[in-house]
Amino acid sequence: MSETRTSTVTLEVRDVYQGRLDDLVKNQDCTIVMSYFGSFSQSLSSKLALAAEGVLMNSGDSKKVVKRIFSILTEGLRNVRLHGGKDDFDKQLGYLIVARNDDQYNIIIANIISPSECQGLKDSIELINSYSKPRMKENYVSILSNEFLTQNGGTGLGFVTARVKSGNTIKPNFYRLNNSKMLFDFNVNLDRELA
DSSP: OHHHHHHHHHHHHHHHHHHHHHHHHHHHTOOEEEEEEEOOOHHHHHHHHHHHHHHHHHTOOOHHHHHHHHHHHHHHHHHHHHOOOOOOTTTOEEEEEEOOOOOOSEEEEEEEEGGGHHHHHHHHHHHHHHHHHHHHEEEEEEHHTTTTTEEEEEHHHHHHHHHHHHHOOOOEEEEESSSSHHHEEEEEEEEESSO
């Protein structure tokens, strides 16, 4: 029974992942630069961020853009590892998508969560999105200077990093998978031509 339920969760997450890929290519005229679906480990997360950096360095975009994407990926994948829920086989299932069109990069990172985490995530992202640029940078520096670090890492560091490095708001999405699990993904866009 557990195997069937996990298979269902895996299929549901894979369907969302495929839908996100299809939307980027068909509706947003994007090229997929890198994508991954599966379970995350510390070494895999590091390898994915480094592989993305390598691909992006060869894309012709500025080093500044590549560094910002690398920062967003590093912190986002760290969040998946530290806070991502697990499937019934104790694996952190999720996905990563990096896509681009002529104007911007689109970065999407997803992981399993419990339904009880949805409102807190919505509230945190809404608050981070409401900050002015000076307030956002002030929070970023405060978190990095260990003022607000918790046992599991910086409070909101991944989202704050995504907001600061991209210069754009974060778009959260929540998908019900079954009675006890949900999928959370966040999407952030980064302009290919930074001012």
